[in-house]
Amino acid sequence: MKPYKLYIAIFSTLALSVFLSSCNKFLEENPLDTKISDQFWKTPADAQSAVNGLYFGGVPYLHNIDVDGGWTPKATMWGGIMSGLFVDKRKDRTFTNASENSTFNIESFNSTAAKLWSEYYIGISRANFVIANIPTMSGVLDQATIDNYVAQGKFFRALAYFSLVKDFGDVPLIDAPFTSTDGIYKPRTPAADIYRFIEQDLISIADGNALPDKAFYDNGCYVTKPMAQSLLAQVYLQWAGAPLNGGNEYYAKAADWALKVINGGKHALIHPNGTTADLNSAYNIIKTTKNSNEIIYAKEYNMTSYNVGNSYPARSIGADAFQWKDADNNNVFKPAGDVMYNAYLPCDMLLNSYAPQDIRIKEKQFFFRNYTDATGISHTLSNVGNWAWFDEAALKSGRDGDYNMPMIRYAEILLIAAEGLARTGKEAEARGYLNQVRRRAGLPDETASGPNLITAILTERLHEFPLEFKIWDDIRRTRLYPEADGHQSGKLKWTPLASAAIQNKPDGFTKVGAIPEYALLWPIPLGEMQANPAIQEQNPGWK
16 A cells, blocks of 8 residues: 555545535535545635545544455454454454464454554545645635644544554654655654654644534534543553553643543533433433533444444344344344344453443443344343444344444543543542442442552443443553453453453453464554565564
8 A cells, every 4th residue: 555545535535515514514425526636725615525534534434444344343343352352253254263263473464454554544644635735725714714624634643643553553654645656655653753743743732722622512523622632641541551651651641631621521421420220321322322422522423314324233233133023023123234243242251240230231231132122022132232332223224323433432531530640649539530430330439549449440441431442452551451350240350461361262262371462563564564665574473
């Protein structure tokens, strides 16, 4: 892949007339016209369409990428499956089989690595074009609009580089658009310098006035100041841990930026004093809402109106549900482009680690086993289903769904604040933020201190975000792996990765040391190394 080629594709897929009032404007991707680059950046519609393109490529698009086409795990799931804490029950692709058998070699992982690498640089290329060209439109756009558009470009460039550096370590730093083939061969930049580049982008927009100080949905689903602050808090939390090991300085920074979001007052927990265990619970509102200020950032979908659908519903439930019949002997669910199968089944160890009173483990909160159809017939799944992704209307009509997918929630910001404070000696404050999340879930306040408090925070992150793809990053930055600490105890032990019993290596078995440390980074795609003579070295360990 040559990065400069990406830009030709960008302008042929952007809508050039998208001035709608709601966040659904992002979902109108059908181009009304196409322009080559030297004809672009002439009108407000050009600028708006380029900005809208940021919300589709790059990191957001990982929610649409499969391993080898349909019926396989999405790119968002790959880390969780590699961890063994989540299982692809279909098992008909190289990635899943290699992961379960700990066959961590380039041949098995090159294809998936290439998809990640390519998509991240698509996001970076789009952002670079916005950042470089929008300021040239001073005769077309007012300064406030220019500043806002550039800030959105910086957010998405930072988001893409953050994902890229976590997945690959040292990577080429491309900070401006290519307009020719000159200089396209970039060597790998040290990861520490990539983090500093991300920091520079985010600090420039997280405290200024270019981005609105609003909640995500209140801002029409465009980038907000709390989004930038939240991403910076995530960056510092990861930076504090392995492999850079920034330590307390960066844990403190993570907490400081999380506290800016908290004290900013634009976001809050749904049902902060405790929620119900029914379909009106906070967790069901998180699933279905398109207006809650608990959501700081979400991947948008709208199949009904714009034919941009969420295909997670087909991965929420096992293939046995295809056989369910109602009282009239009709199929309960209809096949669509995605066959129903559970590509991300939480392992039994994780499910059994929740305390019985934890609302999140109760039926039809995050997970489910039972479903009653419209004719009153009850059905039971062979394996647990992922209720957080289940979309009844979509599955009954045989199409993708409409629910948005949370990418950053306020609960995560509370837990980042808790961890950053706990690791820098401010334990009373840390417990306060941790216990906000626990209290909402129906759990008693945590009173632990020292290492036990850190363990409690890490456990809470896994229990609160089992289906939001946080665990692989947590394993990578801590080099710790969750193990059982009593049946339904509400606790987990976090054991050094090298000595931990890794789940489902293969399915149904544990294996100590099944994930070598080098596998926490993806291999540099072979096609990229062959195309770019400036990249000479593969990530250590990959053969």
